[in-house]
Amino acid sequence: MKQLLTDYNIEELNQLFADQPKFRAKQIFKWLHSYTDFADMSDIPQSFREELAQNYTAIPIKIVKMLSSKKDNTKKFLYQLYDGNIVEGVLMEYKYGSTICISTQIGCRMGCAFCASGIGGLVRNLSAGEILGQVLAVNSYMGGTVTNRKVTNIVLMGSGEPLDNYLNVTKFLSLVSDPDGINISQRNISLSTCGLAQNIIKLADEGYKIILTISLHSAIDEVRKRLMPISNKYKVEDIVNAAKYYFNKTGRRVIYEYAMINGENMDNDAIEALARITRGYSCHVNLIMLNYVKEKGLNPCTREQAKSFENELIKRNVSVTIRRSMGSDIEGACGQLRRKFME
Numbered sequence: 001m002k003q004l005l006t007d008y009n010i011e012e013l014n015q016l017f018a019d020q021p022k023f024r025a026k027q028i029f030k031w032l033h034s035y036t037d038f039a040d041m042s043d044i045p046q047s048f049r050e051e052l053a054q055n056y057t058a059i060p061i062k063i064v065k066m067l068s069s070k071k072d073n074t075k076k077f078l079y080q081l082y083d084g085n086i087v088e089g090v091l092m093e094y095k096y097g098s099t100i101c102i103s104t105q106i107g108c109r110m111g112c113a114f115c116a117s118g119i120g121g122l123v124r125n126l127s128a129g130e131i132l133g134q135v136l137a138v139n140s141y142m143g144g145t146v147t148n149r150k151v152t153n154i155v156l157m158g159s160g161e162p163l164d165n166y167l168n169v170t171k172f173l174s175l176v177s178d179p180d181g182i183n184i185s186q187r188n189i190s191l192s193t194c195g196l197a198q199n200i201i202k203l204a205d206e207g208y209k210i211i212l213t214i215s216l217h218s219a220i221d222e223v224r225k226r227l228m229p230i231s232n233k234y235k236v237e238d239i240v241n242a243a244k245y246y247f248n249k250t251g252r253r254v255i256y257e258y259a260m261i262n263g264e265n266m267d268n269d270a271i272e273a274l275a276r277i278t279r280g281y282s283c284h285v286n287l288i289m290l291n292y293v294k295e296k297g298l299n300p301c302t303r304e305q306a307k308s309f310e311n312e313l314i315k316r317n318v319s320v321t322i323r324r325s326m327g328s329d330i331e332g333a334c335g336q337l338r339r340k341f342m343e
């Protein structure tokens, strides 16, 4: 298999092309971030382009299918990787820009009860260049280049647990925010984790400035254990301490995601526990209307139940909103589309 060049930062490209003029690495880095294959890198000498094409790959991922929602401005993409594996992504277009939701692993080993991504377990980690490839492919699909960006925001919320693929994900964060590349500010990137507390602390210590989103779904250990097996390793208290640490280090408000599941996590104890753990630091709760996942048999709640749950939290001074569930007609919940395609 040829080496994937989008895995490399400028320093590494410099080392790789040590016999080339000093500016070569930056030139190639720019082309790679414009999703351009070697043959079209017009300011690179022809002979060197041919040499590159023999030894490396420039295009990390290809779009094999795109579905457009009829209800809202959501597009769902399926990408194919070099080994034939499929990953998926969603693009949401707003007035102020476009947000892409990307995957960090093929499958996932966290086994959350409400999620289709984890059903088949973890297949493999995506490399930094493959994670980046999703952004580059869609940016190019939208007519964007490295200087004329069409994708403005990123959420790491597709299949996979980003902090379970820590090294590749953090390298991706550095690559995608590099001023010589596609240069999407870390302030516009949001990472969603099921709560790997130790790596949340590491992320803060290493100086990343992204928005941290924690899939909480219950602030009560016993309930959370039923929904998310990771709770056997990290208690709610560990996660909340890590979230506070992240806020103190980065100054960035932490977001908690809470999928409302009828009969599971919406009673009075759930409300009190959520109010308790969100006190005393800057955080916000996003309530999510669950997408029904047919294999899992968990029930969504009604609009009225959601509204009443939100009101109870507001009464307890919790900063909270109900998030619109987008793209439900094109299988919006993570992992669902990939399964259908694979079937």
Ligand code: SF4
Pocket: 108, 109, 110, 111, 112, 115, 116, 117, 118, 158, 159, 160, 161, 193, 194, 215, 334
């Ligand atoms: S919700 Fe996220 S962490 Fe949990 S199984 Fe799905 S992809 Fe993995």
